Amino acid sequence: MKEFVTVCPRNCYSTCTFRVFTEEGRVVRILPYEGNLATPEGPCIKGLAYLEREYSADRLIYPLKKQPDGSFFRIGTDEALCIIADRLTAARAKHGPHSVLFYKGSGYSGLSNDIAGNFWRHFGGATTTYGNLCWPAGLEAVRLTMGEVKHNLPWDIANASMIILWGKNPAETNVQEMIHIEKARQNGARVVVIDPRRTVTADRADMLIRPRPGTDAALALAMAKVIIDRGLADRDFIDRYVSGFEQFASSLQITPDKAQEITGIPASAIIDLAVAVAGAGRLTVVAGYGLQRYTNGGQTIRSILTIPVITGMIGKPGCGFNFANLQSYIFDEIKEPLSYYPDPESDRPFRRAIPMATFGPGFFALKDPAIEVAWIERGNPVTQLPGSGEVRKALESVPFKVVIEQFMTDSAAMADIILPAKGIFEQADVVGSYWNPYIQYKPKVGTPPGEVMPESEIYWRLAKLMGMNPGPGSGIPAPEDYDSWLMERISHTSGFIREELVQKPLIPEQNEHPAYAGMKFNTPSGKIELWSDRAAELWGVHPLPSYDPPDDYGESHLPFRLMTPNIGSRIHSQFGNLGVIRTVTDDPAWEISVADALKKGLKSGDRIRIFNSRGEVTGRVRVTARVKEGSLVFPNGIWLSEGGGINRLIEPRETDMGHGAAFHNTRADIQKLTKW
Incomplete structure (x- = not known):
């Protein structure tokens, strides 16, 4: 058997390194790789x-x-590519290149994805999307406050004396982080989970605090008020490194009693937590992504971030605010979230005109030209986008659709031509991470089955058919030149030795640990900015962190707040179709609290109708103490064939900043079905 060190390129915190063993070009075994200290x-x-x-x-x-x-x-x-080339050429000739929609998701990471952009640039441009479904409100909140989006090394959390997991469930969504959290606990650290749900992570914590969904900012601001009013803030740190503190302190109107009314958390618990945080010594706050998928998401992250800032828990071992760490993105000319934002000048020749969060309305608002051809890769928009009913109608209106996929997803089923996508083992690539600090080389270790070819080869062959002169200098390499293209692509970036990278994961020299240790902040003031003029100028929010109730879209009379968390058995809409996953997971079910089940006369296994003004879906209910009263929980990414379709209930709206998707504002009601 041959052995290789490789990396998982999926949209996941961990970006795990592992060893694979092959026989005759087929991977037969997967084992850990201890050299990646994060995984x-x-x-x-x-x-x-x-x-x-x-x-x-x-x-x-x-x-x-x-x-x-x-x-x-x-x-x-050959036939498939000829059909596609003819349709692309005809659409461009008749309506211009912007009559083609190029939709790319985040289902596969790596520098090879650059080739797609190079192809469409040579094509003359295309219509594309802007924003992101996952995390941009939080990214923008951190960027506005700190100047850059980064945090300490993942294993540094073992040095913390107190850890707050605020809306994050790493025991399912970032399992390797639990290794380092458990080490912290063994060292005496106290772990607090703040989450409306009792997650499996909460089962391993010392304390669980369950605010009402969407009220986290009120909780954070009340804690900040306690810390400041009791003289527990680190005034030396604030005086040296923080801008806008006095305005922030004088703005705090949410007392613990008021926060109790908003969040449902007893005022005494809020006070106790605030005092404990201020005296923790080494505090790490780890914020998840779900709590910023509200119309108040960016301001929520800004509010939570004030806690480590005013207590001076920045730039030190065991301290910090862990939302995302983009320090391994050394090959990106423009880092996220800035890369998500449309700019008519710099976007040329592309037309970035459709917001991800409001794809359906944005699509139908397009004028001159309308979309004649849609190309979809690395994503499953029919399942994942908010307002999926409108998304489906939008794609149905497109005369010709191409989808590149490994499986017959909901989006692939709408295609006119499906091209098989490459697998993880079938092409070399270079991958970064938004949690661990490594850049990693992913070697080709297996042979593609059937007529599968890497997307880079699809683009090269299409470019040849369409007379676009691919090859050297075009950014669209021939298959035999791909490896050379990849090495050339990384050769212009400093901070690592290329020969070492192909052997093992590397931490670039640019990585700062602890994050912000140099106390350099890329903000207008050069300090941490609690008051941000840019927040007001760019997004129309208050310059200070604030709490605004999540918008109910006129449906506050409906009793349930809908949450669609990620779960451990899938990455959004990937992996759930596999037999090995299905053998260890339950069928998807709608989770409600015991109290709500009593009100509705429901028991686990009952069929229910879930509805709001946007439509309805049906499914089975699961009654559980893990869900807070007034909450309705169903995992995201469930295919229609599995009983999914939840996103048709979700209003397509953006977050308060970053062009994110406000998935969790949605309200709904349920009704027991006696016949189906």
Whole structure:
């Protein structure tokens, strides 16, 4: 057997390094790689499931063409590419390049994705999306406050004496982080979880605080008021490194009693937590992404970030605010979230005109030209975008659709031509992480099955058919030149030795640890900014962190707040179709509290109708003490064939900053079904 060190390129915190063993070009075994200090115990169940995912009988390995009755039949690669080239050429000739929609998701990370942009640039541009579904409100909040988005090394959390996991459930979504949290606990650290749900992470914590969904900013600001009013703030740190503190302190009107009314958390518990935080010595606050998927999401993150700032827990071992760490993104010319924002001048020749969060309305608002061809890769918009009913209608209106996929997802099922996507083991790449500090080389270790080819080859072959002169200097390398292109792509960036990178994960020399240790903040004032003029100028929010109730879109009369968390068995809409995953997970169900079940006369297993003004779906209910009264919980990413379709209930709205998606504002009601 041959052994390789590789990395998982999915949209996941951990970006695990692991060892794979191959026989005759097929991966037969996966084991941990201890050299990555962030993920020394190897991949989670999803990573282990690559043994099934890459060789599944359900994997798409040949091009497919849709028939008039909606079914698909196999065609050859040459025929598929000729059809696509003809449709692209005709659309451009008749309506211009902006009549083509290029939709890319975040389902696969790596520098090879640059080639897609190079192709469409040579094509003359295309219509694309802006914003992001996942985390931009939080990214922008951290950027406005700190100047950069980064945090300490993942294993540094073991040095903390107190850890607050605020809206994050790493035991399911970042399992390797729990390794370092457990080390902190062994060292005597206190772990507090703040989450409306009793997650499996909360089961391993010392304290669980359960605010009403969307009220986290009120809790944070009340804590800040206690810390300041009791003289527990680090005034020396504030005087030297913080701008806007006096305005912030005088703005705090949410007392613990008022916060109790808003959040449902007893005032005494808020006071006790605030005092404990201020006296922690080494505090790390770890914020999740779900709590910033509200219309008040950015201001919520700004509010929570004030806690480590006013207590001086920045730039030290065991301290900090861990939202995202973009220090490994050394190859990016423009880092997130700035790369999400539209700019008509710098975007040329592209038309970035459709917001991710409001795709349906944005699509139908397009004028001159309308979309004639849609190209979808690395994403499953029919399942994942808010307002999925409008998304489906939008895509149905497009005369010709191409989807590149490994499986027959909800989006792939809408395609006219499906091209099989490459697997993780079938092309070399270089991958960064938004949690661990490493840049990593992912070697090619296996042979693509059937007629699968890397997307880079798809683009090269299309470019040849369309007379676009791909090859050297074009950014669209020939298959035999791809590896050279990749090495050339990384050769202009400093901070690492290329020969070492192909052997093992590397931490770039640019990495600062502890984060902000140099007390240099890339803000207008050069300090941490509690008062941010840019927040007001760019997004129309208050210059100071503030709490505004999440918008109910006129449906405050509906009793449930809908939450769609990530779960450990899938990454959004990926992996849930695999047999190994299904054997260890329950079927998707709508979770409600015991109290709400009594009110509605429901028991686990009952069929229910879930509805609001946008539509309805049906499913089975699960009654559990893990859900707070007034909450309705269903995981995101569930395919229609699995009983999904939840996003048709979600109003397509943006977060208060960053062009994120306000998934969790949605309210709904439920009704027991006696017949179905």
